[in-house]
Amino acid sequence: MQEIGEILKAKREEKGLSLADIEQATKIRTRYLEAIEEGDLSAIPGMVYARGFIKSYAEFLGLDGQALLEQYRTDSHEEVSREKQEIEPAKTVTNTPPGLKKSNLWTQLAMGIGVVGIMMIVYMAVVHHSSAKPSPSQPQEATTQQKEEKGESASPSESAPKTDAEKTKTEEKQTPLEPVSKSSGNSFYKVKGENITVQVTAPRGANWMQVVADGKIIASETLQKGDSRTYSAGSQLDLITGNSPAIDVTVNGQPVALEQVLGRYEFHFRAE
Structure with a gap:
């Protein structure tokens, strides 16, 4: 070195x-x-x-x-x-006196008997608890029938299925945002919306990063394990990382598919 x-x-x-x-x-x-x-x-x-x-x-x-x-x-x-x-560690041999060996044997035997006794107590407690459980309540059909007799009905909002637009919106949030292109050490993303909000969390370790919003450096720091930061920009935001496998990133609430690189790597987000 x-x-x-x-x-x-x-x-x-x-x-x-x-x-x-x-x-x-x-x-x-x-x-x-x-x-x-x-x-x-x-x-x-x-x-x-x-x-x-x-x-x-x-x-x-x-x-x-x-x-x-x-x-x-x-x-x-x-x-x-x-x-x-x-460097080779020296091997040491310890001679245990005969009396101590017998003492250890009795100690281990006593511990084994104690463990078996504890297991039996736990087993009996579980069996007793299971037998003392109350009988199950009446079937749900009876409850539903009682509601109908009283004139109650389920509200439309509870029974109505999700619309196609809601399903599509949910799927978009759950689907990771993939880069539209890549080059050496860079990934480029297109983000829907007029503004960009990026959240960075570090659940798996520390990560050095630099954030550039609309051409201006707004952060240069090290996130420790468990830390979280949120950054906003108008039309473009660049995230430079030093340990991308340690972090998770979302943009406008959508998870981002990150290139897993130990070392410097740049992620570029552009609003459509």
């Missing part, structure tokens, strides 16, 4: 850029950039973000970010293999 950091630092200095310049362009904090260049990723919250930062940093400098990530994976695998070969 230190070799990759040296490559990035050398390329940055070759271009005459400071860490502040890199932070402004990529939105990656300076302390994370320093950690990458020094080869110490302990300051970065999670390997998903570390890989995403390395790739974004490298591509901004004009390097092949994917190739550097592959090199990082190879170096990490070799280092872990060496550590496993060098």
Whole structure:
């Protein structure tokens, strides 16, 4: 990892850029950039973000970010293999005194008897509860007949089936919104309506993201697991994520089919 950091630092200095310049362009904090260049990723919250930062940093400098990530994976695998070969845990053998073995045997036997006794008590309680249940109420037909005799009738709103328009609207909400086109690292969606409202939740883990509404950055933050955010725009909204498998997205109340990517990916929504 230190070799990759040296490559990035050398390329940055070759271009005459400071860490502040890199932070402004990529939105990656300076302390994370320093950690990458020094080869110490302990300051970065999670390997998903570390890989995403390395790739974004490298591509901004004009390097092949994917190739550097592959090199990082190879170096990490070799280092872990060496550590496993060098460190072998010593096997210890504990001799248990004969008296202690007998004590453990009696303890286990007593616990087993206790468990069986508890199971018998629970079983008897269940049987008693089942036998004490009251008889079922009269059939529903009798209740219906009584209502008819009293002149009661079901209201039309309760018995009327859903119209075709209501069914279509329900199906649209349940059907995920699919992209109309895709390109490298991008998915494009058409949204029905004059405005766009996007809700992002993170039920499966943390996710860094940036939100651009009508050409203006309105958010750049990290959602922790369980967080939820809502953003609105007029005619276009762009959502840039760092860990799309961790999030769920809805647009105008309709779930969105997301490309599952560990790393930077952009989702573009346009109102029709």
